[in-house]
Amino acid sequence: MTRLHLFLAVVAAVMAAAAGAADLASPVESRASGAPAAFIAAPDLADRIVNGDARLRLFDLRPASAYEQFHIPTARRAAPAELAAAPLGSGADVVLYGDDRATVSDAIRVLRTRREATVQVLREGVSEWLGRVHEPRLAVDATPEERAQFERAAPLSRFFGGVPLAGVPRSEVPTGYWTGTPRSEELLEAAALQSVAMIRRRGC
Amino acid sequence: MTPLTETGWLGPSGALMAAPAIGFAFGWFLERGGLGSAPKLAGQFYLTDLTVFKVMFSALLTAMLGAFWLDRLGVLQLQLVYLPETFALPQAIGGALFGVGFLIAGLCPGTSCVAAATGRRDGLGVIAGMLLGVGLFNMAFAWIEPLYSATPMGAIRLTDLAGIAPGTGIACLTTVALTGFVVAGRIERRPR
Numbered sequence: 001m002t003r004l005h006l007f008l009a010v011v012a013a014v015m016a017a018a019a020g021a022a023d024l025a026s027p028v029e030s031r032a033s034g035a036p037a038a039f040i041a042a043p044d045l046a047d048r049i050v051n052g053d054a055r056l057r058l059f060d061l062r063p064a065s066a067y068e069q070f071h072i073p074t075a076r077r078a079a080p081a082e083l084a085a086a087p088l089g090s091g092a093d094v095v096l097y098g099d100d101r102a103t104v105s106d107a108i109r110v111l112r113t114r115r116e117a118t119v120q121v122l123r124e125g126v127s128e129w130l131g132r133v134h135e136p137r138l139a140v141d142a143t144p145e146e147r148a149q150f151e152r153a154a155p156l157s158r159f160f161g162g163v164p165l166a167g168v169p170r171s172e173v174p175t176g177y178w179t180g181t182p183r184s185e186e187l188l189e190a191a192a193l194q195s196v197a198m199i200r201r202r203g204c
Numbered sequence: 205m206t207p208l209t210e211t212g213w214l215g216p217s218g219a220l221m222a223a224p225a226i227g228f229a230f231g232w233f234l235e236r237g238g239l240g241s242a243p244k245l246a247g248q249f250y251l252t253d254l255t256v257f258k259v260m261f262s263a264l265l266t267a268m269l270g271a272f273w274l275d276r277l278g279v280l281q282l283q284l285v286y287l288p289e290t291f292a293l294p295q296a297i298g299g300a301l302f303g304v305g306f307l308i309a310g311l312c313p314g315t316s317c318v319a320a321a322t323g324r325r326d327g328l329g330v331i332a333g334m335l336l337g338v339g340l341f342n343m344a345f346a347w348i349e350p351l352y353s354a355t356p357m358g359a360i361r362l363t364d365l366a367g368i369a370p371g372t373g374i375a376c377l378t379t380v381a382l383t384g385f386v387v388a389g390r391i392e393r394r395p396r
Contacts, residue, residue, distance in 0.1 A: 020375035
């Protein structure tokens with residue numbers, strides 16, 4: 001072992017010991033950046049909206065123009081900084097959705113400083129809402145499980161003014177976390193960017 | 205401020221331009237670390253040359269300590285760094301397959317590219333096999349999918365499973381790694 005190796009080992013040991021001591025002195029849980037927020041699936045969110053859940057507070061973090069064009073019913077638009085003073089009420093269940101992870105993350109950090117509400121995120125935002133609630137699709141050769149999901153989604157879709165599509169070719173039913181094909185160019189672009197991001201993050 | 209791509213400092217184009225530079229640096233350091241040589245890599249399995257262990261654990265310690273302290277100092281937003289989801293069974297099977305392939309070929313995906321870039325034909329052979337495997341995986345995906353998505357555990361960390369603070373986990377892992385470096389040195393120096 002050379003002197004350089006010994007020096008680097010000592011540096012690593014000191015930094016590691018300090019990391020342990022820092023967490024004991026100031027636990028991560030008490031810091032605003034904390035653990036990742038929990039996700040909520042679009043059908044579960046739709047159920048809560050339909051049932052008029054009084055604890056639900058839904059915030060749309062996208063720009064005002066996107067919000068005006070379309071937003072999930074009951075959602076209020078807010079910038080992350082505005083959440084610091086938004087009226088929530090004790091025990092509120094906040095659900096967030098937005099266009100990019102940085103904005104959502106900023107909002108989570110702001111809300112965690114208030115310590116009065118749980119925070120969940122609609123992972124794929126409006127794309128997921130459109131695909132799984134607004135326009136659920138059932139393949140012509142659907143499995144019993146897919147049929148059961150569709151039967152749950154179809155009434156929700158109609159409730160929100162959507163159009164459930166049954167008997168569509170299998171090739172038009174995307175697989176994966178969110179299903180459904182967004183029709184506008186903007187949503188297609190957003191979905192493509194999300195797919196690129198997933199591929200990038202799954203690299204070896 | 206960081207990660208640059210997630211905070212918007214580096215757009216998609218910037219990220220695409222940064223990727224080759226980072227890839228080049230990664231390959232250069234692997235090659236300089238001696239990991240472009242199949243016999244050296246295979247030595248890991250015969251306990252005759254533990255370079256792989258030392259290089260990889262050095263990188264792991266550097267990244268782990270760096271990420272923790274940069275987050276603590278407010279430079280890095282660690283919660284924005286993607287944490288891959290754990291699927292216990294398929295990843296265990298994949299790890300075993302990876303190990304078998306590593307032992308047979310003497311190279312892993314990254315080092316095979318390094319080997320190929322330095323003109324080694326075994327590197328080219330491994331890359332060809334890897335691409336063939338990718339193709340077969342895609343063709344058989346419908347059949348493999350139930351296993352592929354089995355035993356999902358979400359984006360968890362070892363410290364979550366152990367119920368300890370991240371800093372404590374870092375201290376433990378650093379102790380293990382530093383002890384491992386000493387033991388590896390002794391194993392390499394033992395008479396044969």
